[in-house]
Amino acid sequence: MSRRGGPAEVNAGSMADIAFLLLIFFLVTTTIETDAGLDRMLPPIEPPTEKPPIIKEKNIFTVNINRNGQLLVEDELIDIKKLREKAMAFLDNGGAPSGSADYCSYCKGKRLSESSDNPAKAIISLKNDRETKYSTYITVQNELVGAYNDLRNREAQRLYKRDFTDMEAEYLNPETDASRKEDLKEKVKRIQELFPQKLSEAETGTSN
């Protein structure tokens, strides 16, 4: 009798075929998304009645990109590869004399009186032409963000023996648990206050 051996076994021979079919379907539909980029905050539109605050000329680092992708930094034509270095020198300058309210104790710059007083006051102003290529713009943005990151990393290494970018990535990662986040939040904030990102973008000009 065929029933004697208990219930008949299901034939699983075609399981591999079915799984293969599904596998191929998912292989074809998969797009590994590129989901990284440069985070930026746009300035809010100010009410027209408000007067803009007065900023000293020496606290502003102007970067101008023309339609051919050339850079004019502080009225000087420079190579894009030197931009990061220049921006770092400006941010880290700490020109205010010791004893004054703006004195920057952690700056390691040259402390020139004609450059920025304090990283908290230093502003980078970026201006571009309407015909500037997007890729050039991204390169410039990348270098400026890189300048801030390098300086922040330096301070984070000094204070917490760890890179700032690393700490921030862990802080923003949703898988990090809450108590760890709380701890990181303070550190990240502290470093951000040492070198606040002040990157202003003017409306683009139609001509150069």
Next chain:
Amino acid sequence: MSKFAKKKDAGLPAVNTASLPDIVFMLLFFFMTVTVMKDSSLKVENTLPNASETKKLEKKDRVIYIYVGQPTSQYKAQFGEEARIQLNDKFSSPNEVGDYILSERAKKPQEIQNVLTTALKVDRNANMGLISDIKLQLREVNALKVNYTTFEGNAFNNLK
């Protein structure tokens, strides 16, 4: 003695394929978990520029995408060579961006409506003029957090 002689008689044994389904299932589950379904087909060229100081975009549900680039070859005859904006599945003009953001924002749950990020996926050959128009629109609807989506890489490659 006969023990050793016996082996020669048997032919090549068949490879055991019993674990094949397991292996295939493992692969299947891998692809099932990493898959993101395409939600809109691109009508514009979209070669992103490179950047090295990138941050990851976490939480996909909080992101609104805007694509910019030259129309692809099949749309060139109709829409020309100039870079265009693509919102959802259609070409749009810069002044439609604000309304698009507002309508997308309204679709999201209340609690995440003010933490949304706008991801700008812009072709590397686009001009900044169009981007400036988009940025102005975003500022008008108070969508201030933007992410310029890029590939990971050396930023100086962009200049070539």
